[in-house]
Amino acid sequence: MNMLTENTQTKTFETYSSSGSHMICDIKEIKNQTLLNSLEDLKVILDHICQKQEYQILQKTEHQFHPQGCTILYLLSESHISIHTFPEQNYIALDLYTCREYSDDTIYQEIYDFLVETLNAKREKPMIIRRNFC
Secondary structure, X not given: OOEEEEOOEEEEHHHOOEEEEEEEEEEOOOOOHHHHHOHHHHHHHHHHHHHHHOOOEEEEEXXXXXXXXXXXXXXXXXXXXXXXXXXXXXXXXXXXXXXXXXXXXXHHHHHHHHHHHHHOOOOOOOEEEEEEOO
């Protein structure tokens, strides 16, 4: 049986109508270009997000492309967060999918705002997709 732990209570997934939300970010016109090729700096950003939101990191994997660009994926107990950089385009694709149910999109907007500010990027609206069991 699939289970989800919330605080100290255990709930089955049958309790939920949604399997969570998936935030898809196209972060464009990044001015902080040193971050676009820095695995270490990008991991600091992802670690900060996970720590602040209390996401449990199960595993991390990364790859530095040559001559430029990188990919980082964190497998979370709640699902995953990933970054793919395209330095030649001043662009990052970031996905965050979590099975947590939030009352609104405030948490996702806070994460997006943090990313835009940290990367000194163009502000747009992230896409948030509700994932449903049926």
